[in-house]
Amino acid sequence: MIRYRMIKNGLKSCSVALVFALSSCSKDYLEVEPSGEPTIANFYKTPVDAEQALTAAYSPMREMYSRENFGAANANDLVFGDVGTDDILKGGARVNDGPHLYEKEIFSLTTSNSAVEKLWQVNYKGVLYANLVLENVPLIEFDDEERKKDIIAEAHFLRAYYYFDLVNTFGGVPIIDKPLEPGEYNVARSSTEETYNFIEEDLKKAITELPSRFDKGADYLGHADKGAALGLMMRVALYQNKMDQVKTYGEQLFELPYVLADYATIFEPSGEWNTGSIFEVNFSSNSDKLGTLIPRMIGARKKGGVGFSQIKEDLRNEFEPNDPRFDASFYNVPGGYGTEWYIRKYSIAPFSENPKPSVGGNGNSGNNIRIIRLSDAYLMYAEAIYDTDPTTAIGYVNKVRQRARGDNDASVVPDLDGSLSGQALLDAIYHERRVELAGEGFRYHDLIRTDRAEALLGPLGFKKGLHEIMPIPLSQIDLSQGVLTQNPGY
Template identity: 70%
Template sequence: MIVDNKMIKYIKNCCLLLALSLVSCSDYLEENIYGEPLLESFYKTPVDAEQAVIAAYTPMREMYGRENFGASTSNDLLFGDIGTDDILKGGARASDGAQLYEKELYNLTSSNASAENIWKINFKGIYFSNLVLEKVPNIVFEDEVRKKEIIAEAYFLRAYYYFDLVNTFGGVPLITEPLEVGEYNVPRTTQDAIYTLIEDDLKAAIPNLPSRFDKGADYLGHADKGAALGLMMRVSLYQNKMGQVKTYGDQLFSLSYELEDDYSSIFNSVGEWGSGSIFEVNYTTSADNLGGRMPHMMAPRSKGGIGFGQVKEDLRNEFEVNDPRLDASFYNVTGGYGTEWFVKKYAIAPYTDYAKPSVGGKGNTANNIRIIRLSDAYLMYAEAIYNTDPTTAVTYVNKVRKRARGTNPVTVVPDLAATLSGQPLLDAIYHERRVELAGEGFRFHDLIRTNRAETILASLGFQKNKHEIMPIPLSQISLSQGVLTQNNY
């Protein structure tokens, strides 16, 4: 596994610096505030800038990581897709993970712990990103190219965090600079305004980000041009801006990405940052709290895990006969609860080649989180052009199906007919997304954005015009003294 040791060092150093600099004045009895000199002396050098941008990545890691148990139940792998026809809450009993059970039943409350984590962690990321965007332009660099890259990474990160927020809550407060005391109560803006900011940030990032293929291994984990283009494709798709999906897809496909030959290798350690990997969140077990928690969350209880996020039969039945991706995606462990089927994509030995953690306990695994993959981009592109250029759309879907087939006969996951078009082609693309990306946290959002959620999820409790987004955390409404307004809950 490739580990960015510089990133690890920066994370630890910068978190310490920021923690000291952000302590409230009221925590000190002395007139001289220890945090003040540090804040004044920071953001002065290129090294400070590097540390600041690495700090802006830490909330992204926190959402799947060892250091925050609640956050690791709150990402799209669990909270996102629980309640769909793909994923069952699991656990030991209904009260195990009550916040997830609320999502499964669509009985969501404004005190849901996962919703609160999504709010807090993403706004923390926005704050750190805004610090970089405000402070780094004033720092003198000998390497002006790297300065532009750091600023571009911060634009990418702010877009990333806001994208999670807008998909979870709809319109949220739009904050583009670090707030001072007395400025914290910012009302919600519209969903469209948030999307405009996200697009503007990515447009600012793309020209100044390098491709990871032009950098060394120690750059892996930083946002690069491919990551920004891939995220822009997703942002455009979720708004049904299909022309934009094509435009940014064309730019992405001009880079050096290729589908890996073996689908089953992608979610093993040997598959990290493979030729088809566009963006990942790095983890390592070399130190406590630098690992990820998802394999522990999603492993069977009989194997020392928590058993959340079990695979429903409906999803397993979606796979075509002999599709190798079925065995590559799931595994079965009998345990007398739930479906007894688990997501292999985030697992440790013996189900993948990731070793059992030797440092930091069970929840400190080395599995990187795959955020954007080339096959996802191919399928987004195909969906964007299916009605205007069905022949090319079929070509891109068949790229994904051919890789899935591997060395098997052409009768296994056979190519779509070159003449396929219209609704049958769109349905084929929807099918391909569901099986290719199974267990990766896209199902709920795919159903929402394609207006299929009511038809498919109503029997599970989903209500149209309500459950597309989550309730604003009551704690945040209370802190705002009513400035924040609630969704339809």
């Protein structure tokens, strides 16, 4: 069962979206207006209410990486997702440090794993908040009808985003398309295909209605736009092996004025919302609990971090000699448990220009989380067409490689041979995804969707037919009184 009753009742005190005062005062104490917390019954009346409700719908996306929810910040793909692969070692202080991660690393997830629980809870919180927007905002009168349309479209994007994380984690899940009333909370699981279809319908609406950020001002950054919806739709299609759709939506995305940015700057403060950034989750370190916990979780213990998600030798060896992306992606701090190699992309000083937090403690960093990048879209597109149009596929891979090479000699990260085709070309694309997106949480999903997990992760404990998805939290099955069914093998 989704904890819908508890979340719905808790919405009235959501600190992100409903921070406004209802109290007033009078000279005559007998005329004092009633005051208190807003409720659903007296909310959703004005465009300001609509904007606040939309902010609430974004908050679970941010919560998955934030200082405010330690458990969720341990459950996202940057920390939890690739542990156990040939790329990432759990790390930490010792072999069994972080039991939720240790279970993932040895392919022995339990139904009480805290990270799995957070993935369920936080994503369904996002679904609820998006549903509340979609249910109530259409009834609000706006002077600016375009903004009303945008708010509704952003909510469709957000609901798709949360469901995409759910389906990749658990397979088919309960589809909730509206706020539920008492007696409706126990909803059975839909199939994986049905869940994906629901996601696609939401994204189609978002693509049709959303503007491009290139037509908006800087204050729009952080909102989902047409490019974000197209990029997410490409990923949704790729994970289903719907290569024709990847091609179609990729071509629409490439009509927008994105340009690959210098790799060395992408994850620096100056690289936030760069010309090749399609979607990011915004964070700020100027107020307590508005920052991200990720740099602390994956930072070296000797430098104030926790030391999780260390880089394995297999991934380091995947890089070609002198590939500038190696130094831009990793750093080494000798000593301590693990490989001693860490992800530079979400680091703070002295390993990047991102400053150490000065407010809210050392787990309150301002690094934005990069969700969709143009190079990822180029490589998704190349993979979609490698067998039907190898020349064009090579061209898109070479765009990524040339940007990686920068001003270096052509022998550094050289262009792919124009005669490549078939499996050799596909392997080259796989290689490029692995090094270009190293440490960004895509490896496990890539191995699952391409059916390479058994061959590459089998020696580490992966079992085909079991570990492609995770267990449904036992607490949710208990709450549902058996309506929710467990994934086989757990």
